[in-house]
Amino acid sequence: MQSLNISTAAMRGIQQALDNTSNNLSNLDTVGYKRRVASFSELLSDSMNEQPKVDEENRNSPPGLRVGSGARLGMIKLDMGQGNMKQTDVPTDLMIEGDGYFLVTKKIKDATGAIIEEQNRFTRDGSFKIQYNDDEGGYVLHTASGYTLTDNSGIPIVLPEPVRDIQISKDGMLTADGTEYAPIGLWKVDNPDQLQALGGNLYDAELASGAAPDSKYVNAIDEGIATLRQGALETSNVNMVEEMSQLVNIQRAYQLNSRAIGISDQMMGIANSIRSR
Structure with a gap:
């Protein structure tokens, strides 16, 4: 036996x-x-x-x-391990070079349309699109699954009007039509194996609704372990x-x-x- x-x-x-x-x-x-x-x-x-x-x-x-x-x-x-670079020349495509994750968020509503919670997710997928968001009252950078990109304070980056010229530096500083906005946040996860995969190339950030990301994670750009490359995407490793x-x-x-x-x-x-x- x-x-x-x-x-x-x-x-x-x-x-x-x-x-x-x-x-x-x-x-x-x-x-x-x-x-x-x-x-x-x-x-x-x-x-x-x-x-x-x-x-x-x-x-x-x-x-x-x-x-x-x-x-x-x-x-x-x-x-x-770092994936290969795919040059796209699309200004809203962002590639993380190094160790870090984008923090994206989505507001969850009940049957009456009232916001009941805010979901926080990590992702390495930098293929963002610009679209108007009613909840934020402006244009945001969002993922294919509808999550909004946040800045280094965990707050969604909102553009008041459609922009023609977007510039994003290596340290995450975002400039749209000459106006400078808060830098994009990249966050270091000490033990990525503990991240729960949720599908759609998203991971549970394990942050309570409305919680600041710097209360649990370290800014990867400030630590010097990650930079951003505009107009490129990271392929699968x-x-x-x-x-x-x-x-x-x-x-x-x-x-x-x-x-x-x-x-x-x-x-x-x-x-x-x-x-x-």
Whole structure:
């Protein structure tokens, strides 16, 4: 039965690793996407000490016979490696060079139209568009899912009128038609692996409605670990060759454990037939 448990646990982890690789490949062309790397860890092992012969005195390994319980998917780590640059020359396209996230926000309303909360999200996707926002009373830079870009105080950047000339410096200073606005905020996350992915290339910023981002996070531009590049986008850091190699390894491991289950079933069948005689 132990062999069945070991192979079953391994196949469960392998299936999760396959899902992770499939997700990476499906986001090969997603702007700002960061790949996730699956790693396995060993389950608890048992020690069988009831051996008929005493071990040799010069044995280097622990006494007894070690019997493992298989492996499981221990962690899926976020790879924060920089993606390649895609030059677009669109003034509202922004690329983060370094370690940092845009903070974007959206107001959630009830059935009567009253604002009940403000959702805060992190993203590396810098493909923003300008559109009029009724809640803010002006034009804002927003994501494809409708979240508004904020400044270094966590407040949405609002332009009073349509602009023709937008200039954004490396340190996030935004100038529109000669008028200077608050700088765009980039925020450092100490442990990106703890960010909860919400889909749409967004992560939960874990900020209460109306909370200032500097109460929990550090400004990445002030720390000198990130800059902005206007007119460019960061492509996904997924390496197709590496992911396809990983896919082949996962399939081989799945086949091996599947075969182990079949062999274990045959052995148990032979043992049952011997006992019945």
